[in-house]
Amino acid sequence: MHTQKLFYEDCSLRQFTACVTGCQKTDKGYAVTLDRTAFYPEGGGQACDTGILGSARVLDVRESDGQIIHLCDSPLSPGETAEGRIDYDRRFDLMQQHSGEHIVSGIVHKRFGFHNVGFHMGADVMEVDFDGFIPPEAIAQIELEANKAVWANLPVRCWYPSPEELPHVTYRTKRILPWPVRIVDIPDIDTCACCGIHVAATGQIGIIKILSCVKFRGGVRLEISCGARATTYLNRIFEENRQVSQAFSAKPLETGAAAHRMNELLAAEKFRCAGLQKQLFEKLAADYTGKGDVLVFYPGLTSAEIRELAEKIASSCNGTAAVLCEGKGRLDVCLVNLHGDVKELGSAMSQALGGRGGGKHGFFQGSLTTDRKAAEDFFARFGFDIS
Ligand SMILES: [Zn+2]
Numbered sequence: 001m002h003t004q005k006l007f008y009e010d011c012s013l014r015q016f017t018a019c020v021t022g023c024q025k026t027d028k029g030y031a032v033t034l035d036r037t038a039f040y041p042e043g044g045g046q047a048c049d050t051g052i053l054g055s056a057r058v059l060d061v062r063e064s065d066g067q068i069i070h071l072c073d074s075p076l077s078p079g080e081t082a083e084g085r086i087d088y089d090r091r092f093d094l095m096q097q098h099s100g101e102h103i104v105s106g107i108v109h110k111r112f113g114f115h116n117v118g119f120h121m122g123a124d125v126m127e128v129d130f131d132g133f134i135p136p137e138a139i140a141q142i143e144l145e146a147n148k149a150v151w152a153n154l155p156v157r158c159w160y161p162s163p164e165e166l167p168h169v170t171y172r173t174k175r176i177l178p179w180p181v182r183i184v185d186i187p188d189i190d191t192c193a194c195c196g197i198h199v200a201a202t203g204q205i206g207i208i209k210i211l212s213c214v215k216f217r218g219g220v221r222l223e224i225s226c227g228a229r230a231t232t233y234l235n236r237i238f239e240e241n242r243q244v245s246q247a248f249s250a251k252p253l254e255t256g257a258a259a260h261r262m263n264e265l266l267a268a269e270k271f272r273c274a275g276l277q278k279q280l281f282e283k284l285a286a287d288y289t290g291k292g293d294v295l296v297f298y299p300g301l302t303s304a305e306i307r308e309l310a311e312k313i314a315s316s317c318n319g320t321a322a323v324l325c326e327g328k329g330r331l332d333v334c335l336v337n338l339h340g341d342v343k344e345l346g347s348a349m350s351q352a353l354g355g356r357g358g359g360k361h362g363f364f365q366g367s368l369t370t371d372r373k374a375a376e377d378f379f380a381r382f383g384f385d386i387s
Helices: 088-112 136-151 227-248 252-286 303-317 343-353 372-381
Strands: 015-026 029-034 051-053 056-064 067-072 081-086 116-121 126-130 157-159 183-186 190-193 208-216 219-226 294-297 321-327 330-336 355-360 363-368
Touching: 029 056, 081 088, 088 116, 088 126, 088 136, 088 183, 088 190, 088 208, 088 219, 088 227, 136 208, 208 227, 219 227, 227 252, 252 303, 294 303, 294 372, 303 321, 303 330, 303 363, 321 372, 330 343, 330 355, 330 372, 343 355, 343 363, 343 372
Parallel strands: 294 321
Antiparallel strands: 015 029, 015 081, 029 067, 051 056, 051 081, 056 067, 116 126, 126 219, 157 183, 183 190, 208 219, 321 330, 330 363, 355 363
């Protein structure tokens, strides 16, 4: 028996009563059927409604052969009259997204002739795919036109044209559909075959925001957000920008320029620091001229800097330079000898001081799980000059 679809008769219906016509236990809950329902089943890219039916929670709603099946968390008795209440906040959000998508798709189709070939309503944003390239500079125009359609508060008409009327209706569709076809029309904006539920008038959408446009499968993918979802998202961006504005002491509309300036400043400072460090390492290395094997502790170096310092010292000490740097719970180490092998020393050190790492011939780099004192004792045994 077909279920009477109250959601098509009144898209704002939140509460209704119906007679339970069946209830079957499944592995996910209880599959309940009614003689009529305001619960929209998943379909046309729109997620299903959830809510309360009698004393049960409605977790999922599907349609099968004209019958709407409500997956409930507890059973209902066939023959009983149950009151249904849909989660209208969720439904209204989904209607705002879906109607907003029709407006954008209609405008893109009118302006460019491209078709909506993919539609996904995610938890945060909607993704809509078009089969042609939309230049990025056109996005702001499309968005403005879409919002003008919202401000005009146009009626959204959903109906089933008769077999005689249907051939005279021009509408967007992904495939040839058998009669009856449900048409959703927004005057001068869009006419589309669709089984979803829509707001009664476009003003209810509130706002349409196109968040991004990227190339996708020979066309583009737009990320769109409408209504309360869009304002929530934009408020989050606003708050992030407020923090950036405060951190950079920049006006809210000048944070981008401030971030670019900061990046340039940072790059210049890095360059200056690298120059100063080079000079410092050369000066340090000069102190070890002709000293033979030396152990040097130096704080706060990256692994590249440890290697650079070890190579500089090795070039002046005429022996093996061992540079150690205290890291988080470990000692970073680099051994360099420009004229000899450090392989044996490296493996003895790894064994004695819990080391890891590797290298070749006159070079070894790694880390030790030991403290400074134990490391000094080890290198002292090998005759290193400790400084
Ligand atoms: Zn639709």
